Amino acid sequence: MQYDVVVCGLGSAGFTAAVAAARQGAKTAVLEKEFTPGGILTIGGNCAIDQFNNPFKSGDKMVIKGIGLEFVKKLEELGFAEIPDMYAPYVHHAQYSVKVNPVAAAKVMDDMLLSEGVDIYYSQPVVDVNVEQVDGEKHIKNVIISTKQGLKTIQSKVFIDTTGDGDLSAFAGANFDAGDNNGTFQPGTIRYYPAVIGNGDYVLDFGDNHNHVNKMDATDSDALTMANIAARKMLFEQMLNLKNQGQNGIMASAPMVAQREGRRIKGITSMNVDDFVAGKVFEDSICYSFWFVDIHRENEPALIKYITSGVTPTIRYTSMLPKGFKNLITAGRCVSSDRETNSALRVKASCMAMGQAAGTAAALSAIENTSPTKIDIKALKQRLKDSGAVVPAQME
Numbered sequence: 380m381q382y383d384v385v386v387c388g389l390g391s392a393g394f395t396a397a398v399a400a401a402r403q404g405a406k407t408a409v410l411e412k413e414f415t416p417g418g419i420l421t422i423g424g425n426c427a428i429d430q431f432n433n434p435f436k437s438g439d440k441m442v443i444k445g446i447g448l449e450f451v452k453k454l455e456e457l458g459f460a461e462i463p464d465m466y467a468p469y470v471h472h473a474q475y476s477v478k479v480n481p482v483a484a485a486k487v488m489d490d491m492l493l494s495e496g497v498d499i500y501y502s503q504p505v506v507d508v509n510v511e512q513v514d515g516e517k518h519i520k521n522v523i524i525s526t527k528q529g530l531k532t533i534q535s536k537v538f539i540d541t542t543g544d545g546d547l548s549a550f551a552g553a554n555f556d557a558g559d560n561n562g563t564f565q566p567g568t569i570r571y572y573p574a575v576i577g578n579g580d581y582v583l584d585f586g587d588n589h590n591h592v593n594k595m596d597a598t599d600s601d602a603l604t605m606a607n608i609a610a611r612k613m614l615f616e617q618m619l620n621l622k623n624q625g626q627n628g629i630m631a632s633a634p635m636v637a638q639r640e641g642r643r644i645k646g647i648t649s650m651n652v653d654d655f656v657a658g659k660v661f662e663d664s665i666c667y668s669f670w671f672v673d674i675h676r677e678n679e680p681a682l683i684k685y686i687t688s689g690v691t692p693t694i695r696y697t698s699m700l701p702k703g704f705k706n707l708i709t710a711g712r713c714v715s716s717d718r719e720t721n722s723a724l725r726v727k728a729s730c731m732a733m734g735q736a737a738g739t740a741a742a743l744s745a746i747e748n749t750s751p752t753k754i755d756i757k758a759l760k761q762r763l764k765d766s767g768a769v770v771p772a773q774m775e
């Protein structure tokens with residue numbers, strides 16, 4: 380199969396990337412290892428989307444709009460999202476979270492992708508990649524996916540890595556950081572749903588019930604296997620305790636431990652925490668992000684650093700371009716950044732804004748037959764603005 384743009388991984392970032400690329404006229408496909416879109420938003424059991432606004436900013440407080448906002452508004456119209464008042468005075472950081480129903484979210488993602496003509500490949504993970512050297516840079520010729528019919532090859536002019544953990548880029552030989560670079564990663568979380576009696580039958584308690592899970596090395600499938608086994612053991616012990624207390628136990632859980640951090644693929648530039656919290660705007664700042672530095676730790680409180688009041692952090696396009704590659708873009712939690720910055724920019728609205736920028740850039744470069752490293756950033760910003768996204772103003 381030959382495409383203009385192939386998006387690998389259909390989480391928050393991959394979803395907006397694929398919709399954006401298709402809307403820009405690119406023949407687009409999305410490859411996803413599960414049967415459900417949404418990544419951590421759906422199968423990860425974390426249905427909160429932060430943060431579209433900066434409550435401390437003067438003027439328009441909505442710092443992320445575009446496809447992400449369109450998506451949650453669609454869900455709200457259908458009765459499956461709660462969008463809080465983004466202009467309400469600040470009381471607590473969680474008050475601006477958009478809460479979505481994960482089943483409806485996945486269905487609306489399917490609908491939006493299909494209506495834009497995106498080819499969807501579910502349960503067909505990227506397992507390998509063929510790379511060639513062109514003019515001293517790496518060029519991805521195709522990716523290999525695993526399917527019921529065996530291995531298949533998918534070709535594209537441009538590839539977008541939105542696998543969260545940066546699988547595609549790593550398979551292609553990109554350099555990366557991971558966790559603290561010393562084997563420690565933020566704990567993951569398994570969401571579960573205790574059973575309570577309602578209307579004479581069991582119903583699930585959808586309260587925020589979760590356990591933290593340690594040793595989530597995102598670069599090692601064996602370690603992740605052990606972490607998921609440990610999570611189930613923990614849940615089972617809780618169930619036995621509940622049973623012993625005469626309660627009904629736990630009836631369901633998310634199918635996997637949700638991963639907070641994975642690889643950070645080294646880019647042409649890399650975002651650092653000082654610039655991030657100070658809201659520095661670069662020539663290639665392509666979207667905003669709003670959340671604080673928030674590194675969860677195994678046996679101590681999270682490491683927190685707040686954003687300088689009134690400013691809004693930005694995401695650099697050149698940090699989304701893996702160094703030494705001709706036709707690869709990253710978006711979402713695998714972009715190039717130090718660990719502190721990554722713990723902030725990983726929130727879902729930011730991932731959606733990055734995804735839209737990546738998809739638009741990929742389409743522009745595929746249609747113009749040029750590398751994403753060579754496209755005109757001003758033209759990219761204009762396309763993003765024209766399609767409803769917010770682009771940081773340099774003199775702000």
Ligand SMILES: Cc1cc2nc3c(=O)[nH]c(=O)nc-3n(C[C@H](O)[C@H](O)[C@H](O)COP(=O)(O)OP(=O)(O)OC[C@H]3O[C@@H](n4cnc5c(N)ncnc54)[C@H](O)[C@@H]3O)c2cc1C
Pocket residue numbers: 387388389390391392393410411412413416417418419420423425427428429430476503504505506541542543544546547567568637638639710711712713725726727728730
């Ligand atoms: C426990 C927890 C709580 C959180 N709480 C919040 C919160 O309250 N608010 C908030 O905004 N954010 C929160 N976050 C952060 C946020 O949810 C994630 O950082 C964000 O969803 C990441 O989006 P993404 O698209 O980059 O990656 P993901 O959502 O991880 O999506 C990656 C997708 O790629 C697919 N994939 C992976 N490998 C392959 C492969 N080889 N081939 C094909 N597909 C592949 C995956 O199946 C997945 O669908 C939380 C995260 C966690 C883990």
